[in-house]
Amino acid sequence: MPMADLRDWHLPDPVSWWPPAPGWWLVAAVVLIALALVVRLWLRRRGRTSLQRAARRELEQMGRELAAGGDRRRYLAELSRLLRRLALARYPRAQVAGLTGDDWLAFLDATGGAGEFSDGVGRVLVESAYRPADQMDFNLERLTALIGRWIDSAADVSWDT
Numbered sequence: 001m002p003m004a005d006l007r008d009w010h011l012p013d014p015v016s017w018w019p020p021a022p023g024w025w026l027v028a029a030v031v032l033i034a035l036a037l038v039v040r041l042w043l044r045r046r047g048r049t050s051l052q053r054a055a056r057r058e059l060e061q062m063g064r065e066l067a068a069g070g071d072r073r074r075y076l077a078e079l080s081r082l083l084r085r086l087a088l089a090r091y092p093r094a095q096v097a098g099l100t101g102d103d104w105l106a107f108l109d110a111t112g113g114a115g116e117f118s119d120g121v122g123r124v125l126v127e128s129a130y131r132p133a134d135q136m137d138f139n140l141e142r143l144t145a146l147i148g149r150w151i152d153s154a155a156d157v158s159w160d161t
Helices: 022-069 072-090 101-113 121-130 140-155
Strands: none
Touching: 022 072, 022 140, 072 101, 072 121, 072 140, 101 121, 101 140, 121 140
């Protein structure tokens, strides 16, 4: 009986999930590259904003010390040092390191000062070194606000600039 030798019908083996089709490998590669780019951009942004936060904290600390001690000359010198350190961290050393006087103020204006360093309250940063302590008259709130705005604008600058 030839029909007795026939086997019953059966389903094929299920399709394995491994190895994935080439299209899935391509999708995985694109996702990994996109993830790496996002992480890189996030780390760069975090580095910039951490520098900004540290500068802001230092500015606030200097303001508290000025309020407690009242040494305006020291406050201005520390502001200048803070700006210089932040500029050296944000811009190429060759562009920043040698700047003094009006050139320094022009640089600060060009990088976020909007003219308020050369022609405004920020001018005291350069002039304070040549004035007697009793002749240093400047608007502390406007100067601190200007420095704060410059710190914020410096955070938006790319590290590669």
